Amino acid sequence: MNRRALIAGLAAAGAAVAAGLYRFTDVFVKHHPATPYDDLLTHLPDRDQAKRLGALVKGTPDANALAAQLRGKMPRGLSAAAKADIAAGRLVEVEGWLLPQSMVLLAALAAKS
Amino acid sequence: MSEFVDARTLPAGMVLTPDIAIVGGGPAGISLAMALANNTKLDLLLLESGSANFDPAVQALYTGSQSGDAYAPLEVGRLRTLGGGTNHWGGWSRPLDAIDFEKRDWVPHSGWPFPKAALDAYYPIAQNLIEAGPWIYDKGDSVAAANAPMMPLGEGGLYTSWFQFSKMRGDVVPTRFGARYEGSLKAAANIKPLLNANVTAVRLTPNAQQVDRLDAATLNPEGGIGKRFTIRPRHVVMAAGGMENARLLLASNDVMKAGVGNQNDLVGRFFGDNPIPRNVATLVVFGGKLASYYGSTQTLGEARMRAVFAPTAAFARSKKVMGSLTTLEYPVELDDIGKAAVITAANALGVDASSARAYSVGCGMELLPDRDRRLTLTGETDALGLPRLKLHNIVSDADFALYRQTLAELGRQVLASGAGLLRINCSRREDWLKNMDWGHHHLGTVRMHVDPRQGVVDGDGKVHGIANLFVAGSAVFPTYGASNPTLNLIALTLRLADHLKKVAT
Numbered sequence A: 001m002n003r004r005a006l007i008a009g010l011a012a013a014g015a016a017v018a019a020g021l022y023r024f025t026d027v028f029v030k031h032h033p034a035t036p037y038d039d040l041l042t043h044l045p046d047r048d049q050a051k052r053l054g055a056l057v058k059g060t061p062d063a064n065a066l067a068a069q070l071r072g073k074m075p076r077g078l079s080a081a082a083k084a085d086i087a088a089g090r091l092v093e094v095e096g097w098l099l100p101q102s103m104v105l106l107a108a109l110a111a112k113s
Numbered sequence B: 001m002s003e004f005v006d007a008r009t010l011p012a013g014m015v016l017t018p019d020i021a022i023v024g025g026g027p028a029g030i031s032l033a034m035a036l037a038n039n040t041k042l043d044l045l046l047l048e049s050g051s052a053n054f055d056p057a058v059q060a061l062y063t064g065s066q067s068g069d070a071y072a073p074l075e076v077g078r079l080r081t082l083g084g085g086t087n088h089w090g091g092w093s094r095p096l097d098a099i100d101f102e103k104r105d106w107v108p109h110s111g112w113p114f115p116k117a118a119l120d121a122y123y124p125i126a127q128n129l130i131e132a133g134p135w136i137y138d139k140g141d142s143v144a145a146a147n148a149p150m151m152p153l154g155e156g157g158l159y160t161s162w163f164q165f166s167k168m169r170g171d172v173v174p175t176r177f178g179a180r181y182e183g184s185l186k187a188a189a190n191i192k193p194l195l196n197a198n199v200t201a202v203r204l205t206p207n208a209q210q211v212d213r214l215d216a217a218t219l220n221p222e223g224g225i226g227k228r229f230t231i232r233p234r235h236v237v238m239a240a241g242g243m244e245n246a247r248l249l250l251a252s253n254d255v256m257k258a259g260v261g262n263q264n265d266l267v268g269r270f271f272g273d274n275p276i277p278r279n280v281a282t283l284v285v286f287g288g289k290l291a292s293y294y295g296s297t298q299t300l301g302e303a304r305m306r307a308v309f310a311p312t313a314a315f316a317r318s319k320k321v322m323g324s325l326t327t328l329e330y331p332v333e334l335d336d337i338g339k340a341a342v343i344t345a346a347n348a349l350g351v352d353a354s355s356a357r358a359y360s361v362g363c364g365m366e367l368l369p370d371r372d373r374r375l376t377l378t379g380e381t382d383a384l385g386l387p388r389l390k391l392h393n394i395v396s397d398a399d400f401a402l403y404r405q406t407l408a409e410l411g412r413q414v415l416a417s418g419a420g421l422l423r424i425n426c427s428r429r430e431d432w433l434k435n436m437d438w439g440h441h442h443l444g445t446v447r448m449h450v451d452p453r454q455g456v457v458d459g460d461g462k463v464h465g466i467a468n469l470f471v472a473g474s475a476v477f478p479t480y481g482a483s484n485p486t487l488n489l490i491a492l493t494l495r496l497a498d499h500l501k502k503v504a505t
């Protein structure tokens, strides 16, 4: 085996291990393709559940506009924004569930991303 | 000491002349008789249509018809037996709130002639009569907290409130007034309890200013009228229940053509009850556990109690909602959307929901007073020849919309405390009506108001314009919150007893 073949072989093996590791960790941490809204979506530890909910939210603008709105709404993160919503009575009904507005919009963004 | 007398053994055509005739031996009539007998020499006649035992032929006198929104058959929600409705009541007891007595500018026709304070002296006595333990409605939080943690509610429009229950320990049923107070009725020298005695008409003097006499009859075991007899009392108190009081007044139409006390077309109108729509919402408790006093009655301190959520007066005023008492019922499973809502909300709030459990939510509601929700007489008659009743029932969309606001506030408050979240299960009218029960609380048909154009009876329970005719029971409640009526109607009856002692002795 010449040197070039060895390097290529090691690289391939490395890639395979990395891919395997990625898949393995996927069991614990779901990996989502990168989006322009990851700064926001990172506030959703379980993005799949949020997406399921977000898919039911009606009447939201497109993802870009939604993201812009959310960036204005949650300068201190989702938890603070959600609590402020609750205190101010900004709740949105999703299939009857009464939920904080920022959280619902973020879930809707997750569903659109 | 006077034994119960069976009216069927009286000589036909007999005329009885008590000081006060009480028509009906339910909790109102029995409480009134006992209170009036106490420390007076008043000669009291308690006329009860039934006897100590249920009789289907007597019960059939209650049969009626209905239209509009579905309601329980008229003979199902009441019992024509000594003790009346307490022979099958649930014992749920809670005093009305002060706001229930107020004129609420967002509730047409609201306002009692007096504030709740006018009943303060009578509630403890009523509480003793229903045997619901010491008066700790307002101390529920502290006795409960010593037992198991309460569900925290964030600051807002609802608070945890408490029901107490009439004697219901182990297999003991709530106090049945007939059986429980039989001894007291017999022991009182001045009460004559007359069983199987049906009042069939309230006869006025020709000038319509006074009751001249009551017509009464017994029921033949083979059907039809047995014996007729007459009562010529100095005063009459109608305590025949929230439907039957109206029926007797409407049917007594020989002198006043629209019925006794019905010169302003109010008798039978404004019928009320507390609807109990089931499974109106789903409440998720993030921590999973819910103290047992939410879902069922529990012994707390020396009473049986159950926690409910009630709107504060400030919330009712600001949101213009009606009274309601929201209950937590039984555990339910969440669907995938519910699970997604719980996980996403718990993550957003930074709380652990790994043990979350969901519970079905129910409620008792107060309806907006509606003059078209009403009882009328039909052409059909019962075995005694009395026209049967028809109920036209209406629950308006506004009733549901107002309660929905209260539920939404509860949902906001459980989120605020980080304790859980809430789903409102009812949006369309049919969602609410689907699982609708009724409290069998017959209210408002002989409403009380100082103004004769707005009420049949005045603040003393006296029928406007008729000197010696009074009405006891929840028929006189002009508005009624969401509390079950019996404790309250007994307190009001005891107040009437004090008034009658003044005017009749």
Ligand SMILES: Cc1cc2nc3c(=O)[nH]c(=O)nc-3n(C[C@H](O)[C@H](O)[C@H](O)COP(=O)(O)OP(=O)(O)OC[C@H]3O[C@@H](n4cnc5c(N)ncnc54)[C@H](O)[C@@H]3O)c2cc1C
Residues within 6 Å of the ligand: B023, B024, B025, B026, B027, B028, B029, B047, B048, B049, B050, B076, B077, B078, B079, B080, B081, B082, B083, B084, B085, B086, B088, B089, B090, B091, B092, B093, B197, B198, B199, B200, B239, B240, B241, B242, B244, B248, B439, B440, B441, B442, B472, B473, B474, B484, B485, B486, B487, B489
């Ligand atoms: C299933 C059920 C559960 C309930 N649970 C509760 C509860 O948990 N808490 C609560 O507060 N309330 C409850 N109630 C309501 C409660 O029963 C009534 O509020 C209460 O019984 C009303 O008392 P009353 O004396 O005014 O009338 P009633 O109890 O109806 O008594 C009227 C009496 O008058 C008699 N009568 C009728 N017509 C005549 C006549 N023409 N001549 C002579 N006598 C007559 C009847 O036989 C009866 O005995 C319940 C009712 C039902 C049906």
